[in-house]
Amino acid sequence: MAAELELLPLGPVTNLDTRVLIIGNGLVGKRLAKDFGEAAIVVDYPQVDVTHQYQVEDLVLAHPEAGIVVNAAGYTLVDKAQTEPRQAHLINVVGNRNVAMACEAAGRYAVFLSSETVFGNGQPGREFDESEIPPVFMSPRIRGVYGTSKAMGEFEAWSYFVQGGRGIIGRLSYPSDRESGYFPKVLKFPGLNDDCEIVTTLTPEIAPAIAQAYRLKVTGKVLHLVGTKTSPFEFGNEARRRMGVSPAPPIKVIPNPDRAPRPQYGSLSFNFYV
Numbered sequence: 001m002a003a004e005l006e007l008l009p010l011g012p013v014t015n016l017d018t019r020v021l022i023i024g025n026g027l028v029g030k031r032l033a034k035d036f037g038e039a040a041i042v043v044d045y046p047q048v049d050v051t052h053q054y055q056v057e058d059l060v061l062a063h064p065e066a067g068i069v070v071n072a073a074g075y076t077l078v079d080k081a082q083t084e085p086r087q088a089h090l091i092n093v094v095g096n097r098n099v100a101m102a103c104e105a106a107g108r109y110a111v112f113l114s115s116e117t118v119f120g121n122g123q124p125g126r127e128f129d130e131s132e133i134p135p136v137f138m139s140p141r142i143r144g145v146y147g148t149s150k151a152m153g154e155f156e157a158w159s160y161f162v163q164g165g166r167g168i169i170g171r172l173s174y175p176s177d178r179e180s181g182y183f184p185k186v187l188k189f190p191g192l193n194d195d196c197e198i199v200t201t202l203t204p205e206i207a208p209a210i211a212q213a214y215r216l217k218v219t220g221k222v223l224h225l226v227g228t229k230t231s232p233f234e235f236g237n238e239a240r241r242r243m244g245v246s247p248a249p250p251i252k253v254i255p256n257p258d259r260a261p262r263p264q265y266g267s268l269s270f271n272f273y274v
Contacts, residue, residue: 012037013211018067020210021060021108023050023099028113028203029072031177035207041066045073050095053102060102068214070111071099078117078260081146092149093156100160103167109219110167111210112157116199116226117147118171130171130222133158144260161220168213169222172201199226 012035020036022029025044033040041063048059050073060069075081075091096112103110118134120143134151143151157169205225213223237247 013039013207016211016214018214019063019065020068020070021063021066022070022072023048023056023059024071024073026072026074026076027177028172028175028206029070031203032070032072032207032210035204036211050098051090053098056098057102057105060099060106060108064106066108068109068111068210069099069103070113070210071096072113074113075146075149078144078146081149082144082260085145085149088145088149089152092146093152096153096156097159100156100165104160104163104165108166109214110157110160110165112153112167112169114154114157114169114171114222115147115150116171116173117143118151118154119143120147130224146260166217166219168210168218168220170206170209171222171224171226172206173199173224173226175201175203177203199224201225 014037016036016039019039019041020032022032022036022040022042023044025033025042029042029044033042043059048055050056050071060066073091073095075084075088077084077088081088099110099112102108116128119128119132120134134154136152136155154169157167160167209223209225212218213221241247
């Protein structure tokens with residue numbers, strides 16, 4: 001009988017027959033370390049710089065007990081990327097390439113984390129499917145530097161799969177961790193683009209999906225680790241309610257050339273079955 005990743009329980013992962021090397025210790029990396037527990041090996045900058053090929057190769061080879069390697073390192077400053085395109089490219093694109101090369105050489109199962117921003121803008125009611133591959137080249141005016149760097153990072157992952165590498169791409173959207181009280185910066189501007197359609201990622205969903213994909217030997221696929229469709233306005237006010245802050249009214253969006261373009265309709269569908 002087919003297993004459906006969408007119905008997996010959230011939280012700690014047990015009975016995994018391998019250890020998990022997690023590169024990066026940000027929001028997602030910390031949550032993965034918590035949920036993988038004793039199986040987790042967490043390494044962050046400056047212990048390893050994902051932009052340096054030999055550092056990544058040495059790290060992966062130094063942990064033969066880790067059958068899974070998760071690249072949770074990333075340049076995630078969406079707006080700042082507009083003025084730091086080289087840094088975004090190095091971390092999100094070259095970083096993925098180096099992890100892919102290291103995993104291919106060592107025969108490891110690689111997990112590349114991506115973003116809903118790879119598709120740019122959509123249309124009302126339009127959901128991007130897990131089978132869809134975003135174009136590598138798209139005007140930065142549509143997708144922004146950050147979204148472009150994540151799309152090019154996915155290209156590196158697909159190249160790895162074509163060469164016979166094992167692993168998956170996990171696309172996230174507005175990741176949040178309700179247990180720690182962390183919510184995205186949308187909390188600061190809860191009325192921003194209240195007519196948008198987005199989906200959100202609850203970080204405890206990520207580790208169980210990775211573990212299940214590994215156990216079932218899923219490879220060369222994309223998983224959309226997302227939940228219910230909402231809007232930044234609704235999501236921001238839900239975050240405020242959970243943190244004991246009064247809801248805020250909608251605000252008018254004022255164009256700002258220093259901000260990266262935000263997809264008005266960028267929902268990811270979840271219909272992946274294995």
